[in-house]
Amino acid sequence: MKFTLSWLKEHLDTTATLAQITEALTDLGLEVEGVTDPAAKLATFTLARVLHAEQHPDADRLRVCRVMTDEGEKQIVCGAPNARAGITVVLAKPGDYVPGIDVTLGVGKIRGVESHGMMASERELELSEEHDGIIELPSGEVGQKFVDWLAANRPDSIDPVIEIKITPNRPDALGVHGIARDLAARGLGVLKPVADTVVAGGFPSSIGIRITPELAEKAPFFSGRVIRGVRNGPSPEWLQKRLRAIGLRPINALVDVTNFFTYDLNRPLHVFDADKVKGDLVVRPSAEGETLLALDGKTYAFAPGTMIIADETGPESIAGIMGGEVSGCTEDTVNVFLESAYWDPISVAATGRALKINSDARYRFERGVDPAFTQPGLELATRMILDLCGGEASQVVTAGRVPDTARSYALDPARVISLVGMDIPEAEQRRTLTALGFRLEGDQAFVPSWRPDVQGSADLVEEVARIASLTKLQGQPLPRPRPGVPQPVLTPLQRRESIARRMAAGLGYNECVTYSFIDQPSAAFFGGGADAVRIENPISSEMTHMRPDLLPGLLAAAARNQARGFADLALFECGPVFLGGEPGEQDLHLSGLLVGSNAARDPYASRRKVDIYDAKADAEAILNAIGAPAKAQINRKLAGWWHPGRAGNIALGPNLLASFGEIHPRVLRHFGIKGVAVGFTIHVANVPLPKTRTPSRPALMLSDLQAVERDFAFVVDANVEALTLVNAAAGADKALIERVTVFDQFTGLEGGKKSIAITARLQPRDKTLTDAEIEAVAAKIVEKVGKATGGVLRA
Numbered sequence: 001m002k003f004t005l006s007w008l009k010e011h012l013d014t015t016a017t018l019a020q021i022t023e024a025l026t027d028l029g030l031e032v033e034g035v036t037d038p039a040a041k042l043a044t045f046t047l048a049r050v051l052h053a054e055q056h057p058d059a060d061r062l063r064v065c066r067v068m069t070d071e072g073e074k075q076i077v078c079g080a081p082n083a084r085a086g087i088t089v090v091l092a093k094p095g096d097y098v099p100g101i102d103v104t105l106g107v108g109k110i111r112g113v114e115s116h117g118m119m120a121s122e123r124e125l126e127l128s129e130e131h132d133g134i135i136e137l138p139s140g141e142v143g144q145k146f147v148d149w150l151a152a153n154r155p156d157s158i159d160p161v162i163e164i165k166i167t168p169n170r171p172d173a174l175g176v177h178g179i180a181r182d183l184a185a186r187g188l189g190v191l192k193p194v195a196d197t198v199v200a201g202g203f204p205s206s207i208g209i210r211i212t213p214e215l216a217e218k219a220p221f222f223s224g225r226v227i228r229g230v231r232n233g234p235s236p237e238w239l240q241k242r243l244r245a246i247g248l249r250p251i252n253a254l255v256d257v258t259n260f261f262t263y264d265l266n267r268p269l270h271v272f273d274a275d276k277v278k279g280d281l282v283v284r285p286s287a288e289g290e291t292l293l294a295l296d297g298k299t300y301a302f303a304p305g306t307m308i309i310a311d312e313t314g315p316e317s318i319a320g321i322m323g324g325e326v327s328g329c330t331e332d333t334v335n336v337f338l339e340s341a342y343w344d345p346i347s348v349a350a351t352g353r354a355l356k357i358n359s360d361a362r363y364r365f366e367r368g369v370d371p372a373f374t375q376p377g378l379e380l381a382t383r384m385i386l387d388l389c390g391g392e393a394s395q396v397v398t399a400g401r402v403p404d405t406a407r408s409y410a411l412d413p414a415r416v417i418s419l420v421g422m423d424i425p426e427a428e429q430r431r432t433l434t435a436l437g438f439r440l441e442g443d444q445a446f447v448p449s450w451r452p453d454v455q456g457s458a459d460l461v462e463e464v465a466r467i468a469s470l471t472k473l474q475g476q477p478l479p480r481p482r483p484g485v486p487q488p489v490l491t492p493l494q495r496r497e498s499i500a501r502r503m504a505a506g507l508g509y510n511e512c513v514t515y516s517f518i519d520q521p522s523a524a525f526f527g528g529g530a531d532a533v534r535i536e537n538p539i540s541s542e543m544t545h546m547r548p549d550l551l552p553g554l555l556a557a558a559a560r561n562q563a564r565g566f567a568d569l570a571l572f573e574c575g576p577v578f579l580g581g582e583p584g585e586q587d588l589h590l591s592g593l594l595v596g597s598n599a600a601r602d603p604y605a606s607r608r609k610v611d612i613y614d615a616k617a618d619a620e621a622i623l624n625a626i627g628a629p630a631k632a633q634i635n636r637k638l639a640g641w642w643h644p645g646r647a648g649n650i651a652l653g654p655n656l657l658a659s660f661g662e663i664h665p666r667v668l669r670h671f672g673i674k675g676v677a678v679g680f681t682i683h684v685a686n687v688p689l690p691k692t693r694t695p696s697r698p699a700l701m702l703s704d705l706q707a708v709e710r711d712f713a714f715v716v717d718a719n720v721e722a723l724t725l726v727n728a729a730a731g732a733d734k735a736l737i738e739r740v741t742v743f744d745q746f747t748g749l750e751g752g753k754k755s756i757a758i759t760a761r762l763q764p765r766d767k768t769l770t771d772a773e774i775e776a777v778a779a780k781i782v783e784k785v786g787k788a789t790g791g792v793l794r795a
Contacts, residue, residue, distance in 0.1 A: 001164050001263075002246035002263075002269045003179065003246060003263065004159045004161050004242065004245045004246070005018060005021070005162065006162075007159075007242060007718070008021070008176055008179065008180055008183075010192070010224075011176055011179075011180035012189040012190070013189050013190040015189070016183075017167040018035070018160055021183065022035055022162060024186050024188055025162070027186075027469050027470075028186060030164045030179060032163070035160055036160065037158075038127075038158045038160070039158040039160070041099045041126065042147045043091055044092075045147075046090075046091050046092065046093075046143055046144065046145060046146060047140040047141060048067045048068060048069045048088070048090075048119070049086075049089070049144055050065050050066075050067050050068075050085050050086065050119075051065075051066045051067065051068050051085060052065065052085050057112075057113070058111040062077055062078070064077055064113055065119075065361055067091065068142050068148065069091055069093070069142065069143070075113075075114060075115065075116055076116060077111075077672065078115050078134065079242070080134040081132070082133035082134060082136060083133075083134060086189040086461065087137075088136065088137040088139070089120075090120045090125065090134075090146050091120075091138070092117055092118050094792045097305070099124075100124035100126045105117060111377060118428045120135060121133065139153070140415075149750060150732065156238075156241055159245065161245050161246065166534075169453035170453065170579055171324045171367035171368045171369060171452065172266065172370070172738045174266045174363070175263065177264065179464070182436075182467075184435060185436050185467045186467055191590045197376075198379050199379055199382045199386065201395030201396060202392050202393065203392070204395055205224070205337075205395055207224070207274060207279075207397075208397060209222050209224055209280060209281045209282070209399045210346040210399050211283040211399045211400050212282065215285060217285045217344065219341065220344070220371070220400050220402070221374055221398070221400045221401055222341040222342075222395070222400055223339075223340050223396055224284055224338055224339040224341075224397060225338055225394045225395065225396045225516065226336070226337050226338075226393075226394040227337075227393050228391060229391040229392055230335070230391035231389050232253055232330070232331050232332075232333045232334075232389060233389075234250070235257070236297045239256050239388075240256070242260070243256060243259060243260070246263065253388050253389050254385065257276055257381055257385055258381065260273060261377060261787045265380070266450075267377030267380075269381050271329050271516070272316065273327050273330070273333045274509065275333075275334065276326060276327045277419075279311050279315050280311065280659065281309055281310070281311055281337070282311070283307065283309055283319060283399070284306075284307075284310055285304070285660065286304060286305065286306040286307075286308050289301075290314060290315055291315070292314075292316075292318065293325045293326065295324065300318065300355050302315070306354070307343075307347055311424055319348070320341070320362065321348060321351060321361055321362045322357055333736060340374050341374065343365045345365060345367060345368050345483060346366075349362075367511060369450075370449050371449055374402060376394070408441075408444040408445060408446040409457045409459075410443050411429070411433070411443050411457070411460055413429055415457065415458070415461050416465060419461050421473060422472070432463065432468070433445055433463060435467075436463060437450070440607060445460055460733075492689055493588065495686070497574060497590075499626050500626050500684055501572075501672050503625040504572040504618075507618050507621060508602060509570045509601070511571075511573065512571050513573065513575075514556070514573060515543060515547075516546060517535060517544070517545065517547065518533075518544075518546075518552050519540065519545070522671070525552070526548045526551065526639075526641050528545060528547065528549070532582075533546040533548070548577055548579065549589065549641075550573045550577060551591050551593065551663070552671075553573060554571050554573060554592075554593040554679070555671040557571060557675070558593060558673055558719045560672075562595070562674055563672075567596045567674075568597050568599045569593070569595040569596060570592070570593075570601045571592070572590065574684070575588070576588055576589075577589050586685045587683060587685060589681055589683060590622065590681070591681045591682070592615070592618060592619075592679055593677060593678075593679040594610040594615060594677065594678050595675065595676075596675060609675075610678050612646050612648075612660065612661050612678055615660040615661060615678040616680075619650065619660045619680035623657060623658060623682060627688075627689075627690060628657055632650050632652050634651075635654070636721075638659065639659065640664070641663065642659060642664060643665070647661020655686055655688075656683055657687055658680055658682045658683065659677075660680035660681075662678050663678065703765060705763070705764045705765070705768055707764075708762045708764075708769055708774055709759055709760065710774070710781075711757060711758070711760075712729070712758050712778075712781060712782070712785075713758075714748065714755065714757075714758070714792065714793060715791060716753050716789045717753060717754075717791065718747065718752050718790045720790075722745065724789055725742075725788070726741075727788075728785045728788035729758055730782035732778050735765075736762045736763065736764065736769075737777070738761045738763040740758055740760050741761075742757070742758075744757035755794050756791075760777075762777060
């Protein structure tokens with residue numbers, strides 16, 4: 001949004017400087033992106049007077065001038081046809097930068113004659129396109145600053161242009177009047193009211209308007225009138241300068257008026273050449289195959305149902321976006337139909353996006369213009385057209401009605417402190433809201449029609465704090481409700497997650513943060529990819545579904561690293577996975593992935609390929625860190641993405657705590673992983689919470705009695721798992737057997753058998769064991785193992 005300082009002052013009675021205004025705008029949330037100040041570019045130029053001018057001895061078109069400057073008499077060579085004695089000129093001295101020609105002057109020789117500066121033209125100073133000769137000033141003293149002369153005689157020539165960034169929630173600031181309202185509320189001046197103008201119609205409108213029923217919600221209100229007998233042509237100089245200053249090209253008076261109101265009061269308008277409109281204007285949906293040659297010179301084909309304005313012959317305008325070339329106004333236009341309407345923001349945005357049209361009208365309508373100003377804007381524009389172009393206005397015709405935007409919210413002065421932390425008196429809060437256009441009745445604040453963004457009491461607080469300036473907010477310590485240790489902020493699960501992440505990092509893994517979205521084939525490998533977790537509007541074809549597991553993201557990251565030459569990888573991630581599309585159908589996982597050798601975690605260790613036991617050890621270490629019980633068991637009820645013979649689960653009965661092992665080769669081929677990859681997944685939320693708030697370590701049990709170890713070698717079937725044998729042996733006498741470990745396995749025995757050797761450690765508690773007691777326990781171990789596995793002692 002661009003505007004000039006003088007334009008702003010037509011709505012704001014202020015003595016504030018340009019610096020004060022720009023600082024206040026940014027502080028109010030209307031961030032100033034840039035200021036173009038012509039006076040700054042002209043600050044070095046001064047006035048001088050030509051004393052004498054004679055023909056250059058070696059050039060027909062050059063003259064050697066003696067010029068009186070504030071530094072005395074100087075010689076300047078000039079090629080302007082109007083260079084002559086007695087005129088007051090604008091002088092650029094050696095060292096001055098001339099913006100129009102992008103040159104810094106120096107003392108030079110022109111055809112052998114020294115020249116100490118130059119006398120400038122308007123184009124060279126970027127004041128206009130005039131370049132037929134140097135500037136001749138009707139007044140001024142030698143040495144006077146040129147900007148001072150301009151300020152006194154042509155202030156519009158040095159009018160600063162301010163450009164601000166408008167956030168989507170502030171459509172009211174897309175007009176200069178709305179910007180002035182904010183500055184007035186801040187206290188930088190007094191807001192000038194918009195004129196209350198009504199132009200009486202002298203005859204019925206020859207063009208009627210209507211809205212088809214199916215568009216009643218998308219086009220709530222449409223109004224207009226015929227103005228006949230206008231004289232269209234160039235707009236006055238003040239209007240052209242104003243439009244040029246903000247980057248708009250003046251076209252003709254009628255069009256320039258509509259552009260002026262778009263920026264001045266945020267009221268987009270459109271003028272049709274009434275003689276080119278056949279019949280009435282109808283707001284209707286487009287039909288199949290309809291097209292329009294628009295004012296930008298492009299032809300647009302409409303999808304069926306696009307909201308357009310049409311006459312009997314077909315489309316004449318894209319509603320709320322752009323008019324048509326056929327019914328556009330030219331210098332030959334005599335009769336016009338001036339339209340002012342309110343359009344549904346969502347409908348305008350959808351049409352503009354579909355047609356890929358960006359216009360000032362679309363930019364405003366899709367953010368929400370003031371619906372209550374639709375007809376007043378029509379009256380003001382009518383008055384300006386009559387003043388500039390003459391003519392006679394008809395009676396106003398309307399269709400539909402202005403949407404009712406009336407709403408109010410409770411004003412609670414204490415909420416400013418509770419939400420923002422600023423102590424602003426109630427009287428000041430009420431003054432602020434009144435200055436912004438809110439109507440206050442008791443504790444209710446009625447929202448003005450030009451503020452569609454205010455949708456609750458919290459927005460009232462925001463307005464008060466914004467005008468008061470959030471830069472004045474001072475940090476205050478939070479009060480302690482009572483002395484003592486405060487209640488913990490983190491939940492047990494959050495603390496557990498932090499411990500697990502720290503432990504994984506301590507084990508040498510690098511943390512990853514991957515997208516929660518993955519492609520459907522990858523999700524299918526990990527039990528996902530159903531429609532319940534499909535994204536309706538994915539940002540890419542590779543992010544169509546919510547992830548069912550963290551391993552797909554880690555595998556994709558590993559593949560990218562391998563493609564860049566990093567073969568040894570240790571990665572982990574902790575985050576949510578999605579088991580369904582409903583709230584609560586998600587889980588918190590921590591997954592780790594090892595690829596290549598163990599050098600990824602310990603570069604000083606001897607290199608070896610990672611295997612299942614690396615993943616198992618790391619999973620158990622993390623489970624132990626977050627308080628998982630030591631009695632967890634290992635089973636092989638594995639998901640399909642694990643290698644069926646080289647993976648396992650850690651569980652407490654049916655409660656799955658973790659899975660570990662090699663990733664299935666089929667999955668590795670899908671992700672493009674070279675070599676073997678092992679990993680683990682920990683179900684962080686499945687680990688039982690301690691029964692007490694403050695978990696404590698178990699009591700230390702020490703014995704001064706000698707422990708006894710006995711070795712056993714059992715011959716069992718080849719498919720018997722060592723864990724089954726260990727659990728059976730440990731259960732033979734839980735009071736005496738402290739632990740059972742496997743120390744050897746020999747396969748290849750006849751009959752599909754194998755040998756598993758274990759060590760059972762017996763720890764007496766109250767007396768030393770006798771040989772008979774030891775033998776009795778050994779017999780129980782043999783018996784229990786035999787029943788559980790069918791194994792016998794190896795001969």
